[in-house]
Amino acid sequence: MAWLVDLIREFGFGIVFLNVLIEQLGAPIPAYPVLVITGALEGASMGRLAMLIVIAVVAALIADVIWYRAGKVYGGAVLGRICRISLSPDACIRQTESVYGRWGPKSLLIAKFVPGFASIASALAGTVGTPLSTFVLFDTLGALIWVGSAVFLGSLFSSTVQDLLDVLSALGKWGLLLVLFVFVVFLLRKWWQRTRTLRSLKMPRLSVHELAGMNAHGVFPTVIDVRDVSQYQRGRIPRAQSWKSISRQSSLPHEPLMPQEQHAHGLVVYCDCPHEISAARLAKQLQRAGFTNVRPLVGGLEAWRAAGFEVEADAAVNEPGNAVESQGPLIP
Structure with missing residues (x-):
């Protein structure tokens, strides 16, 4: 020594x-x-x-x-x-x-x-x-x-x-x-x-191609983005809702998502974390709150982007130097 x-x-x-x-x-x-x-x-x-x-x-x-x-x-x-x-x-x-x-x-x-x-x-x-x-x-x-x-x-x-x-x-x-x-x-x-x-956090997950396929057939699950609002504004999966914004609407974070019947095609949660950790954590919380059909999205936003699907962004941040480029056709 x-x-x-x-x-x-x-x-x-x-x-x-x-x-x-x-x-x-x-x-x-x-x-x-x-x-x-x-x-x-x-x-x-x-x-x-x-x-x-x-x-x-x-x-x-x-x-x-x-x-x-x-x-x-x-x-x-x-x-x-x-x-x-x-x-x-x-x-x-x-x-x-x-x-x-x-x-x-x-x-x-x-x-x-x-x-x-x-x-x-x-x-x-x-x-x-x-x-x-x-x-x-x-x-x-x-x-x-x-x-x-x-x-x-x-x-x-x-x-x-x-x-x-x-x-x-x-x-x-x-x-x-x-x-x-x-x-x-x-x-x-x-x-x-x-x-x-x-x-x-082991649980069933949904792939980006499965989500895109559901959208292509007119099936639109409720998609929730668990990232910070600034990241959500800069780029997100089309039709995704910000969990930060949702959870601020009530003392009970999941209450704005009630009743569960309005999510007939389930809830899909995504993040940018390895192994979808943040998304899986929220999915577990929602399951404990009574939501039965909740799945994290495998790979999150980066997997969606890498697969060639379009990423939405707010107009206020979609400016030269801050633009989020579309990666492919928007899934209807």
């Missing part, structure tokens, strides 16, 4: 840069503890602490700008890609869309304190057309707050951190095994939460 501590002492800045960059790109490798430890080791020198903060902020900004550009170029498709490498897909797109839709770029100030939020928020900023200068400003401030808090804690408790490192060094290989054990437990816990979530 002593060699690992010596490695951190000698190459701490490089390790911090790579760790922050990799974490902000989406890998489940926490950088905050490394920032705290490095801050403790460099606590005696204000110049070294300042350099540490700059290096970590630059690493975070590089990763976030990559996601911003990806969101700007590829739109909603990139959001699903991020969640596929996340260990917490259930807390992925829908929550981020809700927070970003409410607070806009200001949400980037606290994004890095929420696991899985930073990458999605960066990509979402590009998707919704947040100006690059605005994004960089708030993202840099957010990175400064995140990195600065870790470095401050490290320097504040430098003696405690140093004592802990000394104990781990004294334990030798057992100290290293202990660190590895804690990290493995962390990953396994996240993996188990993900697996349990997916198992709990």
